[in-house]
Amino acid sequence: MSTGIRSKAEKHAWGRRVLAELKEELDRLEAADSLHIPVEPGGWWHQYVCPRHHAELLFDPAERDAQSFLCPHGCRIEGEAYRGAWLVFKHQSLARAALQAAAVYAASREASYALLAKRIIAGYARQFPDYPVHPDAQPWMLKGRAFHQALTEAIWSTTLLRACLLLCDEGVAWTEAEREAIDGYLRLLETSMTEYRHILIHERRNAENNYTAWLNAALSCVYAVKGNRGGLLALIAGEGGWKHHLSIGVKPDQLEFEGSTYYHVFVLRAYLISAEMAERFGIDLYDAEGTAGQSMSGMFDVLAALADDRGVLPALHDGPVERLPYAREIAEIMEIGLGRYRQPGIVPILREAYRQMGDPDGARCQLEALLYGEGEDPGARRFGESAAAGTNAAGCTDSGETGLQRDSRLLPDSGFVLGRRASNALSFLADFGPHGGSHGHYDKLHLTLMHRETAFAPDFGMVPYGSELRKQWFAETASHNTVSLGGASQAAHTGSCLRFEETAAHTYVWLRSEGAYPGCRMDxxxxxxxRWLLDWFEVAAGEVASIEWWMHPVVPVEAEAVPAGVETRTEQPPDEDGFYRLAIDGEWQRLPVVKRYGAVAPIGSARELRLTYKVPGGGRIYHTALLRPGDEAYAVRTPGTSVDPSRPLTALLHRRQGRSARFVHVYSAGARTALKEMPSGAIQVESAGEIRICELTEQGLTVIGGERHE
Incomplete structure (x- = not known):
């Protein structure tokens, strides 16, 4: 936790503003009489989701108690599972209020806020022994007391104990009764966290689990409060300890082993809390490395590489696209990372987190700013706003008006590849790596297509796990921008990257999957x-099948141009009754077909289907699809993003029945790009009078040309 909280409020305008906001919020909660500790333990927060709309239910920390719960669309939900999930949010909000009150006291020296923080901390310390080891936890969970999961308990306890430590740092005295209650809480917490570490590491042989990082963080806080340096040293060095987990829980390319951006942030936050506690004993973990060079600095660097130009992190595998608690976690770690490592790529991510937290300009706000922010507000002006390269408000080196220049990157261990070119508004992120275990999706060769102003065709991430759409849609192949066969999802498998190259003329990636379906190879x-991005997808199915190429843009089509010989109609979709069928968990799910681009006549050349999308900020994306004889294309109504699945989107399904298929698409942001299939099978790409010929060989894609035609 950052020191000098008071000096921030005295020295910086943002510090004074944030302090006033935090005081007002606490005063409002006190006036609402909402800061009372429930005697009931919390359940599992993932069940706090509307069963009809699949959107997370609303939570108001000013509510003292609640028995019915509001959906963003107006539904009122009741039931024990929802009540238990609400209690998770309530317990977490009270721990946050304790930390917030401690921070306000540190900044203002107003005793009432120290008393409020003490009241919550000591109240939980007294209540904790009365929470049972949770009888309603699901069988796979490590059970907590205050929550279904020991994992949730570990996270919650770090917030309470950081508040306790901050009060101690500020010289706040505790009564003997308060100290006795806190000591009892610490004994129980240390016993359970130690027991669960043993189960994970030694009985289940699952030390790399993200649980382990949080059990370590909770115990680190316990040892810091107790002043137990020996316990902390043993926790860092032992099997499953901080250094060992960094070596096995993070890939050598610096991404968390499950390939999930969300769980990467989750684990990095736990590491930083452990490092904060170690620093109290003079132990520096901030520059420590794992056995293959893994480091917290590297974990920040890979996040900066994955983020889009606005600072939005992609929702790879499980994890939300956008969620307030997640934005707060991002803001916390990015503030700490910025202060420690001063990496310029952190700044856009930090700004985007603050935008999601409520400040439209991405300026510092809420508790994370006052606790962890250092120096001038990086949101005070746009990164790279100065006329010449220099030092920005965060003290990082900028690159002038062009902003951050980021190259393409291959993450060979995690199985992701990014393609970027400074002069092209479009960029891409593709997935070919390991499945991701329980947090993985059936999405090999998925393509995320990004524009500088928006993620045009993103990975949708995941709804809360209590939603049935977790398995019925968001983890499945058809919800991703890749290929499925016969309406069925791919098998869990790992693909490969056969070529990755950057030249003066282009960035080229060749990805392969051979385990998605029996006998099927996809390239x-x-x-x-x-100027453009060419997406050339070859499928050898092995037997006759419905071969389905999916693309899920998040903006509607502004205009379309249908080639001669292709009919546009809404009847006769793939299964003849107005729906497209998906095979999920042995059952058929149906998606409405809203438009069909009829098959090209059996004899003739490939035709161009041209679509135009208007993106935020006024730009456009021009999409040209090559419809070959025998191909069909459909506009298919699908669930929306994982933020609100009830707001439907329209996907493009490009389909071919046969043993093999070739799907060729091109995207551009400046002007329309034309495609033409040559008699040889090569593809001619023409943009702004420049022609290139792309041909597939055994070595991959060969590009010829650059000739300009007036």
């Missing part, structure tokens, strides 16, 4: 030039 070739 995706992505060619990014300064």
């Amino acid at each position: 995706r070739h992505l060619l990014l030039t300064d």
Whole structure:
């Protein structure tokens, strides 16, 4: 936790503003008489989701108690599972209020806020022994007392104990009764966290689990409060300890082993809390490395590489697209990372987190700013706003008006690849790596397509796990921008990257999957030039099948141009009754077909289907699909993003029945790009009078040309 909280409020305008906001919020909660500790333990927060709309239910920390729960669309939900989930949010909000009150006291020296923080901390310390080891936890969970999961308990306890430590740092005295209650709470917490570490590491042989990082963080806080340096040293060095977990829980390319951005942030936050506690004993973990060079600095660097130009982190595998508690976690770690490592790539992510937390300009706000922010507000002006390269408000080196220049990157261990070119508004992120275990999706060769102003065709991430759409849609192949066969999802498997190259003319990636379906081989070739992105997908199915190429844009089609010989109609969709069928968990799910681009006549050449999308900020994305004889294309109504699945989107399904298929698409942001299939099978790409010929060989895609035609 940052020191000098009072000096921030005295020295910086943002500090004074944030302090006033935090005081007002606490005063409002006190006036609402809402800061009372429930005697009931919390349940599982993932069940706090509307069963009809699949959106997370609303939570108001000013509510003292609640028995019915509001959906963003107006539904009122009741039931024990929802009540238990609400209690998770309530317990967490009270722990946050304790930390917030401690921070306000540190900044203002107003005794009432220290008393409030003490009241919550000591109240929980007294209540904790009365919570039972949770009888309603699901069988796979490590059970907590205050929550279904010991994991949730570990996270919650770090917030309470950081508040306790901050009060101690500020010289706040505790009564003997308060100290006795806190000591009892610490004994129980240390016993349970130690027991669960043993189960995970030694009985289940699952030390790499993200649980372990949080059990370590909770115990680190316990040892810091107790002043137990020996316990902390043993926790850092032992099997499953901080250094060992960094070596096995993070890949050598610096991404958390499950390939999930959300769980990467989750684990990095736990590491930083442990490092904060170690620092209290003069132990520096901030620059420590794992056995393959893994480091917290590297974990920040890979997040900066994955983020889009606005600072939005992609929702790879399980994890939300956007969620307030997640934005707060991002703001916390990015503030700490910025202060420690001063990496310029952190700044856009930090700003985006603050935008999601409520400040439209991305300026510092809420508790995370006062606790962890240092120096001038990085949101005070746009990164790279100065006329010449220099030092920005965060003390990082900027690159002038062009902002951050980020190159393409291959993450060979995690199985992701990014393609970027400075002069092209489009960029991409593709997934070919390991499945991701329980947090993985059936999404090999998925393509995330990004524009500088928006993630045009993103990975949708995951709804709360209590939603039935977790398995019925968001983890499944058809919800991703890749290929499925016969309406069925891919098998869990790992693909490969056969080529990755950057030249002066282009960035090229060749990805392969051979484990998605029996006897099926899929090859995706992505060619990014300064003007366009070519997506060439070859499928050898092995037997006759419905081969389905999916693309899920989050903005509607503004205009379309249908080639001669292709009919546009809404009847006769793939299964003849107005729906497209997906096979999920042995059952058929149906998606409405809203438009069909009829099959090209059996004899003739490939035709261009041209679509135009208007993106935020006024830009456009031009999409050209090559419809070959025998191909069909459909506009299919699907659930929306994982933020609100009830707001439907329209996907493009490009389909072919046969033993093999070739799907060729091109995207551009400046002007329309034309496609033409040559008699040889090569593809001609023409943009702004420049022609390139792309041909597949055994070595991958070969590009010829650059000839300009007036």
